[in-house]
Structures are given as C-alpha cells and as structure tokens.
Amino acid sequence: MTATYKVSYVVRGEDHPGAILNMDHAPQVGEHVHIGEREFTVVEVLELIPSRDEFHFLHATVKAG
Amino acid sequence: MSDLETVLRRAELFEGLTPEEFEKISALCREQRCLAGETITRQGAGGDSLYVVCDGFVEVSLSGPEPDMSPRTVVHLGRGQIFGEMALVDQGPRSATVRSITDHTVVQAIDRQAFMRLCEEDHHLGYVVMRNMAADLSFKLRHRNLTGR
Numbered sequence: 001m002t003a004t005y006k007v008s009y010v011v012r013g014e015d016h017p018g019a020i021l022n023m024d025h026a027p028q029v030g031e032h033v034h035i036g037e038r039e040f041t042v043v044e045v046l047e048l049i050p051s052r053d054e055f056h057f058l059h060a061t062v063k064a065g
Numbered sequence: 066m067s068d069l070e071t072v073l074r075r076a077e078l079f080e081g082l083t084p085e086e087f088e089k090i091s092a093l094c095r096e097q098r099c100l101a102g103e104t105i106t107r108q109g110a111g112g113d114s115l116y117v118v119c120d121g122f123v124e125v126s127l128s129g130p131e132p133d134m135s136p137r138t139v140v141h142l143g144r145g146q147i148f149g150e151m152a153l154v155d156q157g158p159r160s161a162t163v164r165s166i167t168d169h170t171v172v173q174a175i176d177r178q179a180f181m182r183l184c185e186e187d188h189h190l191g192y193v194v195m196r197n198m199a200a201d202l203s204f205k206l207r208h209r210n211l212t213g214r
Contacts, residue, residue, distance in 0.1 A: 004075045006145065008208040018212045019122070020205065021143025022075055036122045036141055036166045048207060055077055057204065059211060 005056045008048060009035060012063045027060045041065055069094060072119045073173065076145045078197045086190040089183055094173040099123075099165035105148075105172065108162045112152030114174040116163075118142050121170030125161045136162065140208060150198050153177050 005023040019035040027033060031042045040062035048059040069091055073079055079090060099105060099121070106112060108128055122143050126136040139161070142148060151160045156177075184191030 004077070004145065006077060006204065008204070008211060010208075010211050017124075017138045017140045018208060019141035019143055020146050020208055021122075022077075022145030024075075035143070036124075049204075052200075053080060055080055059207075 003054050003056060005058055007058045007060050009033065009040070009060050009062055011035075011040065012043065012061050014064065026056065026058060033060075033062060035062075039065070069096075069173070072144075073117065076117050076147065077201060078117065078147050078194060080197055081193040082190060086187060086193075089187070089190065090175070090194075093175045093179050093183065095176075097172050097174050099170040099172065101166055101168045101170075102164060103170075104162060104164045106152075106159045106161070106163045108160065109158050112149055112159045113177045115147060115149045115153045115177065115180060117173045117175070118144055118146045118148070119171045119173055120144060121165060121167040123148065123163050123170060123172070124166045125163050127161050140205065140212075141166065147198070147201060150202070153180065154198065 005026050007023055007027060008020050010018045027042045027045050029042055029045060032039050033042060042060050042062050044061040046059045049057045073091060079087060105116065105123065122141050124138050125140050125142060125148060126138045128134065128136045148163050184194060
C-alpha cells in the first residue's frame with residue numbers, strides 16, 4: 001500500500017474553519033491546494049502526530065491565494 | 066482491486082483490516098452523490114449511517130443553543146474523512162449538520178445496524194475500526210484546537 005498523508009489544514013489570516021483531507025503526497029511550502037472551491041498556498045508543514053504504518057499525520061498552515 | 070476498495074483503503078478508518086475483513090465492510094457501502102448545498106445529515110435528527118468522503122468536500126456546521134443563532138462551520142472534510150461516527154457510537158441524535166460544498170461530492174454510507182452487527186461478529190474487525198474511529202475523533206479535536214473554533 002502507498003503512503004497516505006492525512007492533513008489538518010489551518011487557514012491563516014481569516015475566519016475559516018480549515019479542512020482535513022487525505023493526500024497522496026505530503027504538502028510542500030509554496031504548493032497550491034484546493035479546499036472546497038477555493039485555492040490556498042501552503043506556508044508551513046509540521047508533523048502533528050507520529051506516523052502509523054502507511055499513514056502520516058500532518059498539520060499545514062495555508063493562506064489565501 | 067475495485068475503485069471502491071482503492072478509495073476505502075486510503076481511509077484511516079479501515080487501516081489494519083485483513084483483505085477478508087475489508088471485503089465485508091465494502092459489501093455494506095452504498096454510494097451517494099451530492100451537489101453543492103445538499104444536506105447529508107441534519108443536527109438533531111436521527112442517524113442510521115456512517116459516511117466516508119470519497120471525493121469532493123463537505124462542510125460540518127453547528128447550530129447554537131438559541132434558535133436565532135446562526136450556524137457556525139467548524140471544519141471542511143475532504144477525501145478519506147468520515148462523519149456521522151458520533152451517532153454510530155452513542156446512538157444519539159446527529160451532533161452536526163453536514164452538507165456538500167462541491168458539485169462532485171461522493172460519499173459512501175454504511176448502515177449503522179449492519180456495521181455494528183459486523184463488529185459483534187468479527188471482534189478483530191470491530192477492535193480495529195473502533196480504534197481507528199477513536200484516533201479520527203482525536204485528530205478532529207487536534208484540528209479544532211489548532212483552528213481555535
């Protein structure tokens with residue numbers, strides 16, 4: 001089985017609830033991600049909790065644009 | 066491996082199941098396609114299914130205790146995430162309203178009674194899924210702590 005990255009996205013600078021979703025790769029700083037119909041830019045990525053088997057648990061901060 | 070299996074295998078809820086156990090779970094799934102704005106569960110209503118998001122996004126919102134308070138969105142959930150698990154575990158009413166926010170949202174619904182019966186019949190399956198469900202609830206709490214909502 002290939003790795004799965006479960007990511008908690010938190011939006012910086014606005015009142016937004018953020019999102020949780022699975023990715024097939026770890027988000028990278030500068031990468032653009034879609035949450036719903038909006039696009040955001042990743043500004044920081046951290047490991048939230050240790051990985052378990054093929055699952056990795058990350059926290060990413062994003063901003064609009 | 067079918068498309069359904071491919072998607073479900075990447076949901077944390079089913080991580081650690083044997084191929085045979087996975088087939089039993091897959092047999093309970095019922096696909097539901099939703100348009101943007103379509104309500105899937107409503108806060109306070111009865112709940113008889115657990116859902117897995119396979120594509121698109123859903124919005125989870127809570128209404129305040131006063132009728133005139135507007136609902137507050139607490140999180141958006143995308144591919145691989147589950148919702149409806151609280152009503153499945155405690156058999157209480159739905160804790161939140163969940164609606165699709167994209168036109169191509171696809172979820173798999175798993176009937177609560179059939180699912181709980183499967184957990185009773187196969188204790189390894191039941192243990193793995195309940196452990197993963199607890200881990201998922203923990204992850205959601207961490208997310209809420211990070212967003213401060």
